[in-house]
Amino acid sequence: MNLDFGQIVPSLPFILNGILVTLRFTVLSALFGFTLGTLLSLLKISNIKPLRWFAEFYTSIFRGTPLILQLALVYFATPQLIGYKITPIEAGVFTFSLNSAAYSSETIRAGIMAVDKGQREASMSLGVPYRPMMLDIILPQAFKNILPALVNETIALLKDSALVSTIGVLDLMRRAQVVAGQTFLYFEPLLVVGVIYYVMVMGLTQAANVLERRMRRSD
Amino acid sequence: MIRIEHLVKSFGPLEVLKDISTEVDSGEVVAIIGPSGSGKSTLLRCINLLEIPTAGHIFVDGVDITSPKCDILKVRQNVGMVFQHFNLFPHKTVMENLTYAPMKVRGLSKADASKIAMDLLEKVGLSEKADQYPSRLSGGQKQRVAIARALAMEPDVMLFDEPTSALDPEMVKEVLDVMKALVRTGITMAIVTHEMGFAREVANRVLFLDGGYLVEDAPPDVFFSAPKSDRAQQFLEKVL
Numbered sequence: 001m002n003l004d005f006g007q008i009v010p011s012l013p014f015i016l017n018g019i020l021v022t023l024r025f026t027v028l029s030a031l032f033g034f035t036l037g038t039l040l041s042l043l044k045i046s047n048i049k050p051l052r053w054f055a056e057f058y059t060s061i062f063r064g065t066p067l068i069l070q071l072a073l074v075y076f077a078t079p080q081l082i083g084y085k086i087t088p089i090e091a092g093v094f095t096f097s098l099n100s101a102a103y104s105s106e107t108i109r110a111g112i113m114a115v116d117k118g119q120r121e122a123s124m125s126l127g128v129p130y131r132p133m134m135l136d137i138i139l140p141q142a143f144k145n146i147l148p149a150l151v152n153e154t155i156a157l158l159k160d161s162a163l164v165s166t167i168g169v170l171d172l173m174r175r176a177q178v179v180a181g182q183t184f185l186y187f188e189p190l191l192v193v194g195v196i197y198y199v200m201v202m203g204l205t206q207a208a209n210v211l212e213r214r215m216r217r218s219d
Numbered sequence: 220m221i222r223i224e225h226l227v228k229s230f231g232p233l234e235v236l237k238d239i240s241t242e243v244d245s246g247e248v249v250a251i252i253g254p255s256g257s258g259k260s261t262l263l264r265c266i267n268l269l270e271i272p273t274a275g276h277i278f279v280d281g282v283d284i285t286s287p288k289c290d291i292l293k294v295r296q297n298v299g300m301v302f303q304h305f306n307l308f309p310h311k312t313v314m315e316n317l318t319y320a321p322m323k324v325r326g327l328s329k330a331d332a333s334k335i336a337m338d339l340l341e342k343v344g345l346s347e348k349a350d351q352y353p354s355r356l357s358g359g360q361k362q363r364v365a366i367a368r369a370l371a372m373e374p375d376v377m378l379f380d381e382p383t384s385a386l387d388p389e390m391v392k393e394v395l396d397v398m399k400a401l402v403r404t405g406i407t408m409a410i411v412t413h414e415m416g417f418a419r420e421v422a423n424r425v426l427f428l429d430g431g432y433l434v435e436d437a438p439p440d441v442f443f444s445a446p447k448s449d450r451a452q453q454f455l456e457k458v459l
Contacts, residue, residue, distance in 0.1 A: 116304075116306070118302060118304050118305075118306035119306060119308065121269055121300075121302065121306060122300075122302065122306035122307075122308070123320075124269060124295060125267055125269065125295055125298075125299070125300035125302075125369070126295065126296070126299075126319075126320035126324065126368070126369070126372060127292045127293070127294075127295040127296035127320065127324045127372065128292075128319075128320055128323060128324055129292055129324075132323050136319065136323070137308055140310050141309065141310055144310065217352070218309055218310050218311075218312075218352040218353075218354060219309075219352075219354055
């Protein structure tokens with residue numbers, strides 16, 4: 001086995017620039033995904049049956065089909081269907097947000113259900129309307145409880161983001177492949193981005209720990 | 220202040236309240252007692268529509284709150300409630316617990332809401348706890364904060380749902396003392412309680428419920444010394 005990292009050193013800045021692409025992609029997908037997931041979770045606990053059905057059907061579609069297929073469908077079929085030439089990054093964020101919403105909505109629903117029903121009754125007895133009750137009283141407590149699960153979901157998003165390399169987004173993964181194609185060395189660039197992914201996930205885990213400690217202030 | 224007419228409440232096939240009619244005058248303190256499962260809490264929870272009555276009418280301040288046109292949120296702003304398990308907002312400080320609804324619902328400024336809150340905390344003897352989170356308080360302190368939180372909305376009616384049942388014995392008195400002080404302010408109160416001594420001392424009237432029926436409705440000295448129904452007699456023999 002002879003490793004030659006020397007040859008890929010000139011390509012390092014190119015690879016490192018992929019960190020920003022991957023990070024931005026993950027952050028956007030998580031933000032849109034959790035927002036949409038929260039809305040879906042509210043539909044799932046709603047008293048109105050058609051809304052519940054819709055949310056459950058939505059979840060079953062996105063959980064029941066491969067993510068890479070959803071990605072390909074959005075990227076390649078959108079121009080064909082509506083004539084809009086969607087960029088790879090748009091297609092990626094769009095698909096990942098919709099997909100993540102399906103998964104996180106289940107987590108958030110469970111988190112809301114786990115908040116003591118007395119909290120709802122106390123809010124109601126004070127005349128607090130539904131929206132502020134959810135936003136100020138129920139959801140903050142729900143999110144605190146499900147933070148570890150949401151961190152897991154974000155980590156999954158970060159790692160799965162490598163899938164967007166298949167539609168041509170120049171993320172970390174894609175850049176490793178480009179460098180491999182130029183230098184005919186596979187192990188070195190892939191190992192480098194592997195380490196980068198790992199470090200990013202560890203950083204995310206640490207940040208989540210700090211956040212969790214902050215949220216436990218009131219315990 | 221509160222008029223209840225032929226109130227019926229069912230949960231599915233189970234009829235919990237059966238044709239209850241009574242009235243509570245302004246400034247009156249009514250104790251609701253009875254065995255567990257008799258419908259006491261349900262009756263109380265109908266008055267601020269935490270339970271929606273199946274039939275009958277409830278008037279609060281002359282407004283029929285069972286009418287579909289009635290603004291439930293408005294009714295609740297005017298009817299404070301204290302729960303057995305306090306139900307303080309755990310992620311908010313004591314101060315924030317008290318100011319949240321007045322700011323959000325009544326639209327008070329932070330300064331005004333804080334002033335009302337501070338006055339109330341002083342009255343319940345907890346002004347030094349304003350910046351603490353509820354988890355740092357004892358059960359009795361939590362319940363006093365919960366009473367102050369309900370009062371911060373400046374309601375005309377206060378409902379108490381077994382306010383001392385979840386407390387350690389040595390903390391019952393501090394909560395009852397706060398409630399006694401509240402009685403002297405002349406606010407209308409309905410209290411579901413197992414504290415017979417307290418009911419006898421502060422209530423103007425006692426409602427005795429059994430099996431969903433309002434069995435007795437009498438002043439406390441009459442009820443406790445000479446209950447008319449067998450059921451109430453049996454009940455009092457057991458609890459006194």
